[in-house]
Amino acid sequence: MLLQQLLAFAASLSVAYARLPDGRLNGNFRRPATAPIVPLPNPDAPVISRNGTVLPPYTTVFFFDQLIDHNNPSLGTFKQRFWHTWEFYEEGGPIILNTPGETNADGFSGYLTNRTINGQIAQQQNGSTIVLEHRFYGLSNPLPDLTVNSLRLHTLQQAIDDLEYFAKNVNLPMPNGDNLAPGKAPWILVGGSYSGALTSWTMVNKPGLFAAGYASSAVVEAILDFWEYFEPIRLNMPANCSADVQAVIEHVDKTFSGNNQTAIQQLKENWGLGNMTHLDDVAGALRNNMWDWQSLQVTTGPGGQFFKFCDALEVKDGVSAPASGFGLDHALAAWGAYWRNTYYREICGTDDAVDCLGTYDATADFYTNTTIDNASRSWMWIVCNEVGYLQEGAPVGHPSLVTRLVQPPYDLRQCRLMFPGAFSTSSVPNTLATNVKFHGWNVRIKNLFFANGIRDPWKDATVSAAGINVPSTESQPIGLGDGFHCSDLLTSSNIDPTILAVQNQGLAAMKKFLASWKPSGKTGRVTTPKATPQGLSSSFVSSFVKPVNVWFKGAKGV
Incomplete structure (x- = not known):
């Protein structure tokens, strides 16, 4: 879960290096990096859609009523933050969902734009983009602290269930936004590093939910002793x-x-x-x-x-x-x-x-x-x-x-x-259970694109790991460029040609995957509790014609 100019760390951490945006946990540990933060030239500016409609700034924060515990819905909901735009959307286009993964999602609204592969997919396919904050990171917390008792609801399965519940129940702040659940519109899941692995794991665990997936530097194989990192x-x-x-x-x-x-x-x-x-x-x-x-x-x-x-x-x-x-x-x-x-x-x-x-x-x-x-x-x-x-x-x-x-x-x-009391002296991460459940290197699933980099230190936890020989197929293509970690998520005029080739391969795959998608009409929507952006009526969000000042502004992009 890293890394790069991308991670927003908790200001309350006491050691200086824990505040560096590079994925360090402490001076002797490192987590996978999420995708690099994408600067926005004017984060407060309204967005102009293709048809000239004025949309809220990319940094506008919305809230979704997410279940605290998917195994016990009676516990109620918490406010999960998300960012959204329909700048490139046209009727019938896909909904592109991304979570930055293991970080506060403030500053990641750049992933709504075509400065990233997310926005490139949206522009090509006439889609709408979403950035969803992961449970137990940033301000999207099911419970008010990070004690062991709270963190027992912090699992890979709960995170996957969050993605499903969000997709099926969110009322997106756009025209017809309450009628775009999977089954009525194609959804694409995009992620990098840990969230890239989450893309693969979710498509394995929730077959058919997402029409397609784009997984960059996806650490799909859980590994206890990952000496191959170096x-x-x-x-x-x-x-x-x-x-x-x-x-x-x-x-x-x-x-x-x-x-x-x-x-x-x-x-x-x-x-x-x-x-x-x-x-x-x-x-x-x-x-x-x-x-x-x-x-x-x-x-x-x-x-x-x-x-x-x-x-x-x-x-x-x-x-x-x-x-x-x-x-x-x-x-x-x-x-x-x-x-x-x-x-x-x-x-x-x-x-x-x-x-x-x-x-x-x-x-x-x-x-x-x-x-x-x-x-x-x-x-x-x-x-x-x-x-x-x-x-x-x-x-x-x-x-x-x-x-x-x-x-x-x-x-x-x-x-x-x-986590005193949660682990004994003999406790080890149950990587075997994770790999059995979510298939790890053995993932073979339809409409999932993997993008990896030769110079990525996390490469040997991806499907491009040395000696693993995961086949690249038409239904599960693998693009390998001369990149570092999540290099293909960013777009620029001076990008390495091998990474550009991976991006083009991924865009072609998305086009092919969506060409065969057909609506089923089945959404699986849960009507209680009703999930809508906080403080906004559906009639209001369907009639954006000028900038408004009642939107709650989130953190600015850097």
């Missing part, structure tokens, strides 16, 4: 940087596994982490430099944080290292200097190293903060229960960019600290 990085990063990082990590693991306390302390001091007592925390913190790869996009170029790190190791007196690198001694000193002089402030600010990078203090705010809009906590619950995705060192005998001192027990201990 493989696309190792294979695609500069060779000299890879060689020197591996040499340093091998030295760190050997030293930290020994008994020479003087050498151990000197090595900790090299990174300015001398006051940290847990060696796995020290070694694990160095993964942050590798995680910066996740923030790259094709247009990032050599100015990205990851390449600044490699330059610090591989450029000496204006000369670049050969493919074999400069060797251990130089790389060790250069990496340490980069951390002490530059990088530590980037991820920790003025926080103490133990507070910022340590994982053993059960009283830390990271573990105890149960207030809403805390994406880190909400995602950790899914990690600890259903998906895993623990990014660890490679098996012995395989090249590794990160320490082997960090293995699944290291991260699973954090599950117990964050």
Whole structure:
């Protein structure tokens, strides 16, 4: 669930790096990134539809009465936020639904526009676009806190049921908006990263609900020990940087596994982490430099944080290292200097190293903060229960960019600290159940398009994983470009041609999938409670002719 310029983190998190928009949970954990935020040039401006009708700004927030518990509807509903436009809609066109996934959805209204694949599909197919905030993220919370008792309603199945209930019951703020449920109009589900996996899982779990799906960088296979996260990085990063990082990590693991306390302390001091007592925390913190790869996009170029790190190791007196690198001694000193002089402030600010990078203090705010809009906590619950995705060192005998001192027990201990009482010492995420239920790499379903990137660190959890050989078929095509994470979700004039080819392949697939769709007339609509945008009558929303100022404005796009 990441990543990139896209994640809005809870302001209440205490550590500086947890507020960075790149998918970090704490200094020693990383979640999949959602799609990059798409800036809006004028977020307050009204939208002009194809026929000249003036529509509300993209940033306008609507509310849907979503069931708190789909297994017990008597518990009532909560307000689930969504954003919507019918800028490109014409009668008979599809409804394109997207959730950003594991993040506050403020700022994602750009996914209503043709700056993204969502809007490109809408423009091509004359459709309407929706961004729906995921339960237990942002301000869409079934219950008023993120305690264990509340989070028991935070499951993959409940999230999937949300998508179904929304599609069948929402009264969209557009003409005929109460008569566009699946069966009467084709719905397309679009997602990236975790929400891309949710697209696949939903189409498996709710066959026929969606006429088509577009899943970008979809991490469909739940994996406990996901050491392969670092493989696309190792294979695609500069060779000299890879060689020197591996040499340093091998030295760190050997030293930290020994008994020479003087050498151990000197090595900790090299990174300015001398006051940290847990060696796995020290070694694990160095993964942050590798995680910066996740923030790259094709247009990032050599100015990205990851390449600044490699330059610090591989450029000496204006000369670049050969493919074999400069060797251990130089790389060790250069990496340490980069951390002490530059990088530590980037991820920790003025926080103490133990507070910022340590994982053993059960009283830390990271573990105890149960207030809403805390994406880190909400995602950790899914990690600890259903998906895993623990990014660890490679098996012995395989090249590794990160320490082997960090293995699944290291991260699973954090599950117990964050959710005391919910997990025993033997508890592990039930990835097998997730993969059996939602088919993982074995997904074979009609009208589902997968888009993946060769340089995506999450590639080996997608259907393009090395050695898996999922076939690309007419009914379930797979597009693979030279992209990073969710690169194909954005559209621009200077996009990589291989990613443009994937987008064109996806658009062609959507056109083909929808050509065979026929209305069934069956919607499955539940009439109680009536789900309409808050404060708006259907007669009002069917007569937009000018901007109005009674709309509740949500967060602006950045």
